[in-house]
Amino acid sequence: MTSSFGRYKSSTVLTIGYVPMTDAAPLIVASELGLFEKYGLQVKLSREPGWATIREKIYHGELDAAQAPASMVMELTYGYSGISIPCLTAFVTAHNGNAITLSNELWDLGVRDGYSLAQVIRAHPGRRFTFASVLKYSSQNYLIRHWLLTHGIIPGKDVEIMVVPPPQVHDCLKNGFLDGYCVAEPWSSLGLLQNIGWCVTLTSDFSPMHPEKVFMVTEDFHNTDPDRHYALLQALQEAAVFCDEPANRQRLSEMLSSPSYIGTSTEVLENALVGPFEMGRKRQTPANSAIVFHRDEANRPTLQKAAWVMNEIKRHKIGPLTLSRTEMSRCYREDIYHQALYTPN
Numbered sequence: 001m002t003s004s005f006g007r008y009k010s011s012t013v014l015t016i017g018y019v020p021m022t023d024a025a026p027l028i029v030a031s032e033l034g035l036f037e038k039y040g041l042q043v044k045l046s047r048e049p050g051w052a053t054i055r056e057k058i059y060h061g062e063l064d065a066a067q068a069p070a071s072m073v074m075e076l077t078y079g080y081s082g083i084s085i086p087c088l089t090a091f092v093t094a095h096n097g098n099a100i101t102l103s104n105e106l107w108d109l110g111v112r113d114g115y116s117l118a119q120v121i122r123a124h125p126g127r128r129f130t131f132a133s134v135l136k137y138s139s140q141n142y143l144i145r146h147w148l149l150t151h152g153i154i155p156g157k158d159v160e161i162m163v164v165p166p167p168q169v170h171d172c173l174k175n176g177f178l179d180g181y182c183v184a185e186p187w188s189s190l191g192l193l194q195n196i197g198w199c200v201t202l203t204s205d206f207s208p209m210h211p212e213k214v215f216m217v218t219e220d221f222h223n224t225d226p227d228r229h230y231a232l233l234q235a236l237q238e239a240a241v242f243c244d245e246p247a248n249r250q251r252l253s254e255m256l257s258s259p260s261y262i263g264t265s266t267e268v269l270e271n272a273l274v275g276p277f278e279m280g281r282k283r284q285t286p287a288n289s290a291i292v293f294h295r296d297e298a299n300r301p302t303l304q305k306a307a308w309v310m311n312e313i314k315r316h317k318i319g320p321l322t323l324s325r326t327e328m329s330r331c332y333r334e335d336i337y338h339q340a341l342y343t344p345n
Contacts, residue, residue, distance in 0.1 A: 008040040008231040017046045017054050017066035020262040021166070022185035022269060023094035023213045024067050025252060026293060028261050030239040038238075039231040047261070050165055051135050058218065059083050065232065067093060068216040071137040071309050073331040076216075080137060080319055088222060089214035090336035091233050092305060093240065095298050096204040097212050097272070097291040098140055099188035099279075100147060101197040102180040103173055107281065113200060114151030121158055131155075132164040132172065132181040137319070139212055142312035143203045144182035150206070155316075170196045184212065185291060186264045189271035189278070198280030204289045209296065211305040222336065230340035237299060237341055244294035249273045299337070306332035 018024040027045060030036050036043040046063060048054050055072060057063040068089075074080065076087045102111060111117045121129055131148070133141035141163075145155050155161045159179075164172055169181040170191030182203065191197050203210065215236060222229045242248050253269040256262045262269070271278055275287025292298050306328040313319040 008227050010041060010228060012228075013042045013044055014064040014228075014232075015044050015046050015062070017048045017057060017063040019048055019050060019054065019067065019166075021067075021187075021213075022256060022262065022272060023097050023291060023293075024261070025243045025256060026093045026236050026239040027067055027215075028256060029242050029252065030235045032255055033239070033242065035235040035238050036232075039235045041228070041231050041235065043232075051138070055081065055083070058087065058216065059085050064221060065215060065217045067213055069135060069138045070211040070214050070305070071139075071313065073214060073216050074306075074309065074313075074319075074323065074328070075137045077331050078321065078323065078327070086219040086330075087216055088219055088331055088333045088336070089216050089301050090222075090229070090333045090340065091215040091236055092211050092213070092299050092301050093215055093236065093293070094212045095209045095292040096202070096289060097184045098143060098182055098203040099185075099192075099199045100144060100180060100182045100201050100203065101170075101173065101188055101191055101280075102200050103176075103178070103197050104195075105176075106179060107198055111200075114147060114153070117200075118151050118153050118158075121153060129159040129179045130162060130177070131159055132162045132169055132178050132183075134164065134166050134169070134183055136163060137313070139203070139210055139309075139312075140182040140184065141318070142316060143207060143210070144180075145316045146312070147182075147201065147203075147206060170194065173197050185272045186262060186268045189268045190264060192278055192280045193268055193271060195280065198283075199277075202277070202285065202290060208289065209292065209298070211308060212291075214301065222333075226336075226339075229336065233337065233340040237294075240294040240299055244292065244298075246288075301332040301334050301337055303329055303332060303334070 054066045073087045166187040172178045174196045253266045257266045272290040276284040277287040
């Protein structure tokens with residue numbers, strides 16, 4: 001990686017939005033360790049209540065940049081949700097990081113995996129089974145649908161899929177409003193460690209290295225001052241390296257647990273960051289692939305990663321249109337990534 005440290009200096013304070021999730025770690029680390037300042041930037045992190053707020057604030061110019069679901073750059077650029085502003089990502093901040101949790105009632109009914117879930121659903125034709133994701137255009141929605149279909153369970157026919165905000169899914173499961181959900185960390189671990197449900201699978205088990213979150217800016221933000229954008233990417237790259245190092249995961253958990261950031265216990269954060277990952281029902285799995293921040297070219301915004309998003313939208317008939325390679329390349333900008341991180345000054 002090359003660096004422009006010392007080249008870029010700005011007195012403008014940038015406001016960067018995030019939702020309190022474990023995969024916001026690169027932004028939080030860049031702030032906590034002074035990496036934004038190292039690269040000549042002044043940054044204020046803005047904790048937002050949910051992804052709809054991120055989307056609206058980017059659209060209205062209230063945020064300069066944001067952590068966002070991997071689909072949101074397409075959603076905003078091409079107006080999937082009714083509002084449109086050209087956006088791009090030149091940095092994928094996290095891969096994996098989701099789990100599918102099922103209710104204790106389903107365990108008592110004999111469910112142990114997707115195949116036994118299908119059997120239980122067929123054995124109860126009068127009951128409507130309900131599952132949740134956290135956003136229409138989200139990996140959680142695509143992945144829970146993908147997993148159900150793999151086991152012969154058809155969303156919309158055999159089961160319902162609702163949208164529930166991440167902090168509310170475990171309470172909905174506890175109170176019997178849901179039979180299961182797919183959500184990102186730390187909200188999976190929070191429910192699992194409270195024995196509200198049990199994890200049937202990590203999404204990395206059946207869709208390894210799926211893109212999860214990206215660093216999103218508008219095209220205008222990049223075009224107005226490319227060097228400012230490059231400096232942000234350099235700071236985030238250094239932060240992502242820190243986040244992915246196993247020796248730093250304990251410190252990272254403590255950092256994220258602050259009420260200023262995620263505000264859950266260190267123990268909950270450690271479940272996925274340090275491991276082993278407690279899946280419930282006295283089962284564990286190593287946490288080394290639960291969330292990936294940097295290794296294996298994780299940060300590179302390739303066309304293949306954009307295509308994964310688009311293929312999932314198409315597979316589940318969620319979006320209004322299919323994008324061409326050219327249209328996807330407008331949103332996932334590997335050229336900017338390369339210019340920022342691998343082009344000598």
